[in-house]
Amino acid sequence: MSEAVNEAVLKTEKVTKVYTMGKREVRALSDLDLQVNKGEFVAIMGPSGSGKTTLLNVLGCLDKPTTGKVVLDGVDVSKLPERELYKIRRNKIGFIFQTFNLLPYLSACENVELPMENTKRPKKERRQRARELLKLVGLSGREEHRPQKLSAGEQQRVAIARAMANDPAIILADEPTGNLDTENKYEVVRLLANLNINRGTTIVIVSHDSQVASHTERMLLLRDGRIAKEKQGLHLVKKKLMCPYCGSKIQSNDERCPSCRKRL
Amino acid sequence: MLVIVALSFSLAIMVSIPAGVVANQDSIQSLTQSFNSTIIATEEQINQSTTLIECSTSTGGMFSGPPSDMSGPPSGMDRPSFPFTREEFYMNESVVGNISSIAGVKDVILFLVKSSSETTQETITTPMGDFTMSRPLYTITGVCLNSSLINEYSVLPTNITAGRNLREGDSGVLLMSLNLTEYYGVGVGGEVDVNGTSFTVIGIYDQAGQNSMETRGVYMNLTDAQMTTDETGNVSRLDVYAEDVSVVDTINAQIQTMYSTEINAREISVQTYADRLANLQSQQTRYTELLNNAESTVAQTQSVATQEIIVALAATSLIVLFVMLYTVRERTKEIGTLKAIGFSSWSVMSQFMLEGIILSLAAGVVGIGIGTVGAPILSGVLLPAVNAFGSQTGGFRPATSLGSSTASAVVTPTIMLLALGAAVLLGALGSLYPAWRASRTRPAEAMRYE
Numbered sequence: 001m002s003e004a005v006n007e008a009v010l011k012t013e014k015v016t017k018v019y020t021m022g023k024r025e026v027r028a029l030s031d032l033d034l035q036v037n038k039g040e041f042v043a044i045m046g047p048s049g050s051g052k053t054t055l056l057n058v059l060g061c062l063d064k065p066t067t068g069k070v071v072l073d074g075v076d077v078s079k080l081p082e083r084e085l086y087k088i089r090r091n092k093i094g095f096i097f098q099t100f101n102l103l104p105y106l107s108a109c110e111n112v113e114l115p116m117e118n119t120k121r122p123k124k125e126r127r128q129r130a131r132e133l134l135k136l137v138g139l140s141g142r143e144e145h146r147p148q149k150l151s152a153g154e155q156q157r158v159a160i161a162r163a164m165a166n167d168p169a170i171i172l173a174d175e176p177t178g179n180l181d182t183e184n185k186y187e188v189v190r191l192l193a194n195l196n197i198n199r200g201t202t203i204v205i206v207s208h209d210s211q212v213a214s215h216t217e218r219m220l221l222l223r224d225g226r227i228a229k230e231k232q233g234l235h236l237v238k239k240k241l242m243c244p245y246c247g248s249k250i251q252s253n254d255e256r257c258p259s260c261r262k263r264l
Numbered sequence: 265m266l267v268i269v270a271l272s273f274s275l276a277i278m279v280s281i282p283a284g285v286v287a288n289q290d291s292i293q294s295l296t297q298s299f300n301s302t303i304i305a306t307e308e309q310i311n312q313s314t315t316l317i318e319c320s321t322s323t324g325g326m327f328s329g330p331p332s333d334m335s336g337p338p339s340g341m342d343r344p345s346f347p348f349t350r351e352e353f354y355m356n357e358s359v360v361g362n363i364s365s366i367a368g369v370k371d372v373i374l375f376l377v378k379s380s381s382e383t384t385q386e387t388i389t390t391p392m393g394d395f396t397m398s399r400p401l402y403t404i405t406g407v408c409l410n411s412s413l414i415n416e417y418s419v420l421p422t423n424i425t426a427g428r429n430l431r432e433g434d435s436g437v438l439l440m441s442l443n444l445t446e447y448y449g450v451g452v453g454g455e456v457d458v459n460g461t462s463f464t465v466i467g468i469y470d471q472a473g474q475n476s477m478e479t480r481g482v483y484m485n486l487t488d489a490q491m492t493t494d495e496t497g498n499v500s501r502l503d504v505y506a507e508d509v510s511v512v513d514t515i516n517a518q519i520q521t522m523y524s525t526e527i528n529a530r531e532i533s534v535q536t537y538a539d540r541l542a543n544l545q546s547q548q549t550r551y552t553e554l555l556n557n558a559e560s561t562v563a564q565t566q567s568v569a570t571q572e573i574i575v576a577l578a579a580t581s582l583i584v585l586f587v588m589l590y591t592v593r594e595r596t597k598e599i600g601t602l603k604a605i606g607f608s609s610w611s612v613m614s615q616f617m618l619e620g621i622i623l624s625l626a627a628g629v630v631g632i633g634i635g636t637v638g639a640p641i642l643s644g645v646l647l648p649a650v651n652a653f654g655s656q657t658g659g660f661r662p663a664t665s666l667g668s669s670t671a672s673a674v675v676t677p678t679i680m681l682l683a684l685g686a687a688v689l690l691g692a693l694g695s696l697y698p699a700w701r702a703s704r705t706r707p708a709e710a711m712r713y714e
Contacts, residue, residue, distance in 0.1 A: 053711060056711075057708050057711065060604070061707075062604055062706070062707040062708040062710070062711070063706075063708050082609065083608070083609075086603065086606055086607065086608045086609070087606070087608075089603075089604060089605065089606045089707070090605065090606020090607075091606070093606075095604050095605055095710070097601070097604075097710060097711065098711075099597075101597065101598075101601040101604075101710055103598060103601075114602075114605060115605045115606050117607075117611075118606075118607070118608070118611055162605065163605075166606070174711060
């Protein structure tokens, strides 16, 4: 849908993050350059301690880089004070967490409405949009359920709907499948892939699960605070509606290739 | 839940202490008022009669005759001798002639005061036990109904609530005190039996403020009174009026010498304006002393109350503080999430402030409930008791028997509203720091894996 567009949604220039632990300095990110274009589905991989979480925090405006520049949707967020940053987080970024982080005392629908609070959207419209988003992630009919009544996979789908609430420029997912079993893992990955194909949502996921990462279109391997390797993922082929294994034609919502029966 | 209970108790204390203090103040205030009105009433009376020399036999006064029957303490105790027993003495009307002939005497008014033969049972609580004694139901006062005397001097009750006052020539009729008409259930025009003779009620007077004594009584023509009480020709009191204040002492001296035997035998007492004024002054001193006692205990109570309220206030806000700090700590991840998905620090802070206020308000409602029910008990436990009389009971009683009443705390709507306000304020105060802490949570806390 949006291959031709090469517009950068997220761009980092020589981002360095140094943590001071007592007298020791830990360099989590060093001179990292990264660009994510509009409509891309990118995975950031790497062993633990490679700086994955730090990078995601910096990209998501949860943390500030020590030096360097982070440009999100044309805005240099590394210069913004906290009183401006929350608006960026609310309007430009959708966050998906490993532990879902739904509020336990709110219903699925209310959880999805949460980011729209304090926005100009009228209450009725927020509810309407929350319902649409829940339908999009396949949870219509479960709107009034509390998180504890939902399975892990369903909870993560509510979280995805919540991340989409304010139509963000980019969705950042931190190990979105880390707490899920195999079945739910693929369901969530497929959901994210479909959102990317059908709605052109830009998605960056951080995962150490190479199977999950392989379903994206671009994989970045992080090592010692910088990008060590970059390779193409299966998703790129899927975007062209062609089975990556046998080359036959497929539909974007196919779970398996119609001819070779391999899982897509 | 436990928190709400703990909070509500400290708020209940906050409710009942002011209620107790208010009750104490109220009781002191009404005590002061009743004292003052007694003093003023007596003063007025005395001032009206500067030329009065009161000669009375020892039947008058507060104890209208000895108790005719007494049933002692129920549990086999020895029956103590009743201390107020004394004989009744009456003067013959003929003394009027003697006194009137004294130079400077303007008028002499005759009274006959005697107890009714009808009695009533009364229970008296003493340190030795409860005594049931029968005492006269009411006092019969016979007045010489000479219109010039009635009009000039204070002879008859003044506050007539129904019917009319007695006037010259009245016979077979009487003026009755309000409490007695209530006792009998009769009104103006009703028939009443007095010591076997039937009388018509012609008027009703309110006994409250009348000599500041709440005694039951009837007023009637002197002759009627003498007849019904079998005291024909006898009187119990003479009000001797001098022509001028300057001769009062001379007349007094003459009466004293004339009846020195009777006076020495305490059968007759003679009192002048000056004597009565001296009495009044000593009474006033005693009232003042009592009031000072009461006020000092109230002041003591108030300082204790202030301390206790401060403790309760501090406890409430500390409970809110710790609970909210705990909550914020427990929910760090949730707060981080809220901030990560775009909540401002301010909205997080106000959220937690609101939570603290709601917590404290809920506790306030429960606390006011407990306080309203338990205020008398709680304030009784928490505050020193106020007793105006201490050990000096007996002797006299103020017009309304409020002297020894213990203050019973009542929670007023004002106190309730104040307590609710305090709850909101303390909730806000206690959650200020925790809410600020919450607002400072880093959004990256959302990433914490528990």
